[in-house]
Amino acid sequence: LVRKVSLTVPRVGGDVPAVLWLPGTEAGAPPLVLLGHGGGMHKESPFMVRLGELLAGQSGLAALAIDLPHHGERTPAREVGLSAAERRRRMGLAAWRARNDSATAQAIGDWQAAIDVAAGAAALAVDRLGYYGLSMGTRFGIPLAAAEPRIAVAVLGLFGLPAQRAGSAFAQAARRVTVPVLYLLQWDDELFPRGDGLTLFDLLGSAEKTMHVNPGGHLGVPREEIRAAVGFLRGHLGGAVS
C-alpha cells in the first residue's frame, strides 16, 4: 500500500511540481529518498514511479521526485511533446548538456525547497536523506550531495568526467562528496565513455564507495541493480522491512 501526494514547491521564477510516495502504513516518520530523474525524463516517468512505489511499498522509505529545470511541466513550450532523443537531437548534445549544466544552482535550490515542502506535508525523517539519481540525476546529485549535509547516502552513475575537466566545479563537488555511494556504470554506455565514468568514480571523496559495472548501453541497467540500490539505501537509512 502506497500513498501518493502531489506537491507544489514555490520558487522565484516559477513553481516546481513534486510528488511524494509514502508507505501506506502509519509507522512513524519514514526516512526520505530524493529521486533525481534523468535527462528528458520527468518526476513521473515510468521508472520513477516504479522506484517510488518500490521504496514506499516494500522498504518503508518515503520518496520525493521533482520536475527538474527544463523538464516535465517545466519544459520550454517549443519542446513540449518531443521525446528525449528528439530534444537532444534538435538542440545538439553539447548544447543540451550545457543547458542542463547551467541549471545546476537552480536544481540544488529546487531540491532544498522541495525537501522543506515535503517535510511540511507529511511526517518524514529528513535529518538523514537518501539520494538516487543516474545520468542527469548525477549531474545535479553530486553538487547537491556536496552542498546538502542532510544527504547521508547516494546512488549515482551513468555519467562521467573527462580527465581534462578535473579542475571544474563539478569535479570539485565530486571530491567533496563523502557519504557512502553506490555507483552504477554501463560498460558500453553510448552517452558517457567508459573512461570518463571510471574517472568520476575515482574522484568521489567517499571512503565507502562501490561501483557496479555491467555490460550494455546507457538504458540497459540490469533490473538486479535496482534491487541492489534499494537494499543499499535501506541498509544506510533504515526503514521497515516488508
Added chain:
Amino acid sequence: LVRKVSLTVPRVGGDVPAVLWLPGTEAGAPPLVLLGHGGGMHKESPFMVRLGELLAGQSGLAALAIDLPHHGERTPAREVGLSAAERRRRMGLAAWRARNDSATAQAIGDWQAAIDVAAGAAALAVDRLGYYGLSMGTRFGIPLAAAEPRIAVAVLGLFGLPAQRAGSAFAQAARRVTVPVLYLLQWDDELFPRGDGLTLFDLLGSAEKTMHVNPGGHLGVPREEIRAAVGFLRGHLGGAVS
C-alpha cells in the same frame, strides 16, 4: 549444521588433499561450489573455512576445496613454515607468478579429479557447478571455467591481464568463459594494477558479467561482497534458503 569430509584425490605425481563441506541436513543432492584458494593460502585457510561453512551452513550448497599445486600439504619442503609474503619475497614476485602459471594444466586436472572423488563420496549435484576463486583462484579458475563445461557460474577477480598479453593462452581462455560471472576488483590493489583488472573483465566472454569495485588493497575486499558472492552463486545454482 555443517558436515566436513576430508578426501584424498589420487593423482600421478602425488595425492591431492581435499575438503568437502556439506549441508548438515539430508535434503537431496546439493549443488557443488569449487573454492579456489589464493596464492600462499591453502584449502583450509581461515577465509576458505568460513566460506565453506557459510555456503554449506546457510545456503544449502556443498563446497569443495583442494590444496593447489605448491600450496598447503603440497608446499615444497624448503618453503614449509614461511608466510605467503615471505615465499613471494624469497622467490621474487615474477618467479612466484611464473611457477603458479606453469602449474595451470596440473591445477585443472587436479580440480576435475577432485570433482569426481567428491561426487563418489557424497550425494552431490555436479551437472552444474559453481566456482569461487580470487587472485590465484582466478589464475586457475579462468582456464578451468573455459575447459570444464559443468561450471555454470563463477566468482572471479583480484587478478589482471596486462594489455600486451592479450594474445596469451590465459587471455584466450578468458574469451571462452561464457557463464555468468561476478568479478571483484579492488581499486587500489597493490598486486594487480587497476587497468589490468579492467582489461581482464572486458575480455571475459560472458554476456552476463557484473564487476563490483571497491576502494582498498588486495586483501581489503569488503565483507558485504562475500555476502553478495554467496547470493550470486545461490541465485544461479539454486540451493535451500536458510
